Amino acid sequence: MERTRPIGDVLLQVDDISLSFGGVQALSGVSFDIRRHEIRAIIGPNGAGKSSMLNVINGFYHPQQGRITFKGQTRRRMRPHETSSQGIARTFQNIALFRGMSTLDNIMTGRLLKMHRNFLWQALWWGPAEREEIEHREHVERIIDFLEIQSIRKVPVGQLPYGLQKRVELGRALAAEPELLLLDEPMAGMNVEEKEDMCRFILDVNDEFGTTIALIEHDMGVVMDLSDRVVVLDYGRKIADGSPDAVRGDQKVIDAYLGVSH
């Protein structure tokens, strides 16, 4: 597939990240980078530390060791609401939507950081606050069109089937207009048709908005099709890093997936 936006400089660099929970070493000395406009996959067997890695990038976990550099700014620890105001948005492995709210409201929460009017103005619902709300609403409607979920705009998301919930969650992340989008198993539990839709959305997001994407996925076919580069984790260590083809042929990766006696 031809790209309209070429892969650029390094957007996010993680250096020598180690994370442990008590005696369990979830990540040890992991380093890699993510370049602007690329789709970067993180793969590995269950329990390899993939989700922990995303949680570290997004600020849910604070690594005991290592540095994260995002847009040239280096940090040791940062809280989730700070990373999201810097331009990192994410979805979750086990969908984390606001189940009592409608699809529209869920996606609107993604715009919260972009709303600036004082709450007194908002309470009055008049003048600048009204214009602001309308402006954000328009943006959200564009996302709803893009993800083809017009028909469920007003439905509380708790009532939606799984595949659609995943799509709403993607919509909420997109509403924040992130520079880096983290997707934790965006296609888990989907049927073939839903997976194809989701793949198309991910490619479109990457191509049309130029969003950089890091994704965790178990479906190897999907990973090989979508991603520009792949990093492979096993038992919290990086065992391979490179293009899909290079990774697929790597003996260590094959061993990790098939299991060999050491």
Next chain:
Amino acid sequence: MGPFIEVVLGGLLAGVLYSLVALGFVLIFKASGVFNFAQGAMVLFAALSLVRLMGDDVGMGHYVGAAAATGLAAGFLVLMGWRRARPQTPMPAQARWTVLIALAALGSALAALHGAKGWSGWVAVPAAAAIMGFLAVAIERLVLRPLVNQEPIILFMSTIGIAFFIDGFAQTIWGSEIYTLDLGIPKDPMFLLESAFEGGILVNQLDIFAAVMAGVLVVVLAVFFQKTRIGRALRAVADDHQAAQSVGIPLNQIWIIVWTVAGFVALAAGIVWGSKLGVQFSIAQVALKALPVLILGGLTSVPGAIIGGLMIGTGEKLAEVYLSPFIGGGIENWFAYVLALFVLLFRPQGLFGERIIERI
């Protein structure tokens, strides 16, 4: 006709008082999914702080402490305003501390100069509000923050602990006797509609004051929740902590805001109940009367808390007057709970609560 209307009106006005307490519960439940068992204790704490600051027989330390708290709270507001006005140029950390310490010191100095003469209501009410704000900050830091992402039941259990702590703490620092609260709210009974009925309808002016205050609170809170960005953030936090954080909602600040607002509502309830009954330990028990109100109105609805309170107030007064000849007196004491049981049987989410249907 006259007596009937008088009973109904009396019931409605009593109901307003229940609603005021129930409101505090609804606020915290809506915003954090936590049933705050400590709301009654917060009413007691707010009322005790207020009444003792207005009196003249607590030690100087109490006044100085309260004044420092007020100064600090004012300082925080100033700094927040500053940050909003100039998001680009953050104040250096040093300057921030200087502002806070200066305002706290100024407050304490004024308190010391003023001496232990007792404060007027105009000073004591904001001071009590500031104290409730600090209580909220303390609860967030010490109890809620370590429990992020835990089940609601665990947060609920922790509020039971908070309730016991505040009950004891409030009485330790402020004393545990019965104190009369006089803010200058008119209390005399008066007659309404004397031209329409013979003898008119007897109501207490304090009850009318409480009704007006509850009305204002409901309008303000409803607008706050429905129309503002913070309102949407609050609902998001109640639904899912992790997801809320990931869209950039600062969980800790939201919790402080909610508990502070609940503290203000507790203060409002404390003022009304305290003026009516005197400030004493038993107003913490008022919270129990709020439970049937919540079940009737629905845990998630601000208007529901008000209407539930009114229905229970009226219901129990009517039952007391018109049923007691048949089944004996004392109906007022149990009527609310029996009504709540019936509501639970037929409409578990309450009259106005959200009914959540989920796919499993």
